[in-house]
Amino acid sequence: MQRIEHIRQMARYNSWMNERLYAAAAGLPDEALSAERGAFFGSILGTLNHLVVADLIWLGRYAAHPANHRALQALAGLQRPTRLDQPMAANIRELTALRVQLDACIEALAAEIDEEQLDQPLAYRNTRGIEARKNFFALLMHLFNHQTHHRGQATTLLSQAGVDVGVTDLLAIIADEPAP
Numbered sequence: 001m002q003r004i005e006h007i008r009q010m011a012r013y014n015s016w017m018n019e020r021l022y023a024a025a026a027g028l029p030d031e032a033l034s035a036e037r038g039a040f041f042g043s044i045l046g047t048l049n050h051l052v053v054a055d056l057i058w059l060g061r062y063a064a065h066p067a068n069h070r071a072l073q074a075l076a077g078l079q080r081p082t083r084l085d086q087p088m089a090a091n092i093r094e095l096t097a098l099r100v101q102l103d104a105c106i107e108a109l110a111a112e113i114d115e116e117q118l119d120q121p122l123a124y125r126n127t128r129g130i131e132a133r134k135n136f137f138a139l140l141m142h143l144f145n146h147q148t149h150h151r152g153q154a155t156t157l158l159s160q161a162g163v164d165v166g167v168t169d170l171l172a173i174i175a176d177e178p179a180p
Helices: 002-025 030-034 044-062 070-075 094-112 134-158
Strands: 121-125 131-135
Touching: 002 044, 002 094, 002 134, 030 044, 044 070, 044 094, 044 121, 044 134, 070 094, 121 134, 131 134
Parallel strands: none
Antiparallel strands: 121 131
């Protein structure tokens, strides 16, 4: 599988999993979603919120890529978080609308990227202001890996709350290959 195909597959998986996760979370009352559960970001809502925050931060950084990806223009009017736990929505319904918008942006970005752009370094500052310059492909993989990491936490929290998210494996969306 080529890198571009892999990025597009990960963007599809990201959207698919977020749809499942948010649908599962929507079945709980707001109090249960906001309840402190001992997770790094406290609650189910806090964990899902952190993923939105991180995506906004990374997509904002990706906007500085020399290719000037059109897909990222969709984020121009959105609030830019300054903290990793900054609340971006008051409840799961508002957070879901923002998540859907971000996932559409990520899929559009994946569709727009071409191979030669992947090896260009991206210069950015982290949330503490420290400058970095890293490989763009590696930073894209970080976005997807970060999503998977915290979605795993969120599925555990949902399971502890009695909600089964169902199948979460990437394997579920990988197409079968024809027999030889």
